[in-house]
Amino acid sequence: MSFSIGIIGLPNVGKSTLFTALTKKQVDVSNYPFCTIEPNVGVVAVPDERLDKLAKLYNSPKAVPTAIEFVDIAGLVKGAAEGEGLGNKFLSHIREVDAIVEVVRDFKSDDIIHVHGKIDPQDDIKTINLELILADLETVNKRLDNLEKQSKGPSNKTLLKNIEILKQLKKILEDEKFAINLNVPDEDIRFIKELTLLTYKPILYVYNIAESEINKPISGAKEPYLAICAKLEAELTSLSDKEIKEYLDSAGIKHTGLDKLILHSYNLLNLITFFTAGPKEAHAWTVAKGTYAPQAAGKIHTDFEQGFIKAEVINWADLIKAGSEVLAKKQGLMRTEGKNYQIQDGEVVNFLFKH
Numbered sequence: 001m002s003f004s005i006g007i008i009g010l011p012n013v014g015k016s017t018l019f020t021a022l023t024k025k026q027v028d029v030s031n032y033p034f035c036t037i038e039p040n041v042g043v044v045a046v047p048d049e050r051l052d053k054l055a056k057l058y059n060s061p062k063a064v065p066t067a068i069e070f071v072d073i074a075g076l077v078k079g080a081a082e083g084e085g086l087g088n089k090f091l092s093h094i095r096e097v098d099a100i101v102e103v104v105r106d107f108k109s110d111d112i113i114h115v116h117g118k119i120d121p122q123d124d125i126k127t128i129n130l131e132l133i134l135a136d137l138e139t140v141n142k143r144l145d146n147l148e149k150q151s152k153g154p155s156n157k158t159l160l161k162n163i164e165i166l167k168q169l170k171k172i173l174e175d176e177k178f179a180i181n182l183n184v185p186d187e188d189i190r191f192i193k194e195l196t197l198l199t200y201k202p203i204l205y206v207y208n209i210a211e212s213e214i215n216k217p218i219s220g221a222k223e224p225y226l227a228i229c230a231k232l233e234a235e236l237t238s239l240s241d242k243e244i245k246e247y248l249d250s251a252g253i254k255h256t257g258l259d260k261l262i263l264h265s266y267n268l269l270n271l272i273t274f275f276t277a278g279p280k281e282a283h284a285w286t287v288a289k290g291t292y293a294p295q296a297a298g299k300i301h302t303d304f305e306q307g308f309i310k311a312e313v314i315n316w317a318d319l320i321k322a323g324s325e326v327l328a329k330k331q332g333l334m335r336t337e338g339k340n341y342q343i344q345d346g347e348v349v350n351f352l353f354k355h
């Protein structure tokens with residue numbers, strides 16, 4: 001299983017330009033057996049300097065980064081929720097992703113048509129977000145109808161509670177707010193997640209700006225956001241690593257816009273990264289926050305989960321500071337944890353299991 005980010009926005013705003021730039025950073029997919037490879041899906045490595053440092057420490061010839069999928073979704077137009085443009089088909093593509101990157105155009109060009117005839121990113125965001133809200137409202141109304149019919153039968157506590165949640169969601173959406181704004185106890189989140197609402201997904205706004213505007217703050221931008229020049233990023237991907245480094249140094253920045261986009265997107269998903277490292281390879285793995293040690297082991301191999309005995313765990317920075325695993329053990333920095341331990345972000349783990 002890998003996590004996916006859908007790139008959405010009005011037509012002609014630079015989604016495919018960004019996507020194509022991202023696909024230049026495609027990982028070697030043979031390391032990621034569960035990835036779906038379709039033309040509009042790009043599997044991209046998540047840059048992580050912790051992994052690079054661990055690979056160095058262990059002299060691992062290979063470093064396998066964790067990866068996320070980006071999905072290039074066709075442009076959305078006003079009225080999509082009623083089937084305008086590619087309409088529902090396109091909305092169903094968004095339903096399948098774990099988080100959304102919403103691209104808005106903030107660059108001027110007489111050659112490239114803007115569907116609304118003017119450059120107004122805030123207004124574009126309103127248009128798109130309203131379509132997402134309307135699509136969700138339809139989902140909620142359908143489900144509500146359905147459950148209300150069922151509630152005419154023998155009464156059932158869960159059913160009544162779910163109807164109540166749907167009514168609250170309906171109210172929020174009718175106020176043109178996102179479903180994510182609804183506060184419910186943890187136990188009810190599952191029901192809401194099953195509805196696969198578009199406005200319950202984490203979202204990042206990407207302002208596609210002109211190259212000349214880079215480093216200028218955007219006033220009134222919708223949070224959380226990132227400003228990127230898609231065209232420049234696309235050009236950068238054809239440079240060598242050395243040339244990119246020179247460019248970054250001369251511009252006085254640490255990461256390319258594309259790397260920032262990948263990192264921000266990864267962070268949106270609320271995941272953690274843990275590492276395994278040895279003489280063959282250093283490997284970064286992704287799991288949801290709160291994952292227990294055996295399930296984290298299962299991410300590597302199902303046998304690891306079934307035969308799980310214990311895990312030796314150390315924070316990556318402590319390990320680097322100690323200088324080696326042996327020295328870390330001597331200093332008592334490596335802990336042994338059992339099946340009720342939740343793996344934390346940045347930990348290096350040795351799983352011990354019986355065959």
Ligand SMILES: Nc1nc2c(ncn2[C@@H]2O[C@H](COP(=O)(O)OP(=O)(O)OP(=O)(O)O)[C@@H](O)[C@H]2O)c(=O)[nH]1
Pocket residue numbers: 009010011012013014015016017018074075076107108109112208209210229230231232
């Ligand atoms: N000047 C400039 N042009 C850009 C930039 N980003 C994209 N473009 C141009 O805008 C046009 C549309 O870009 P695409 O990436 O195809 O847009 P899209 O959002 O995928 O469009 P649809 O797939 O039709 O929804 C292309 O001609 C791009 O070269 C930019 O940052 N600056």
Ligand SMILES: [Mg+2]
Pocket residue numbers: 015016017072073074075
């Ligand atoms: Mg496109």
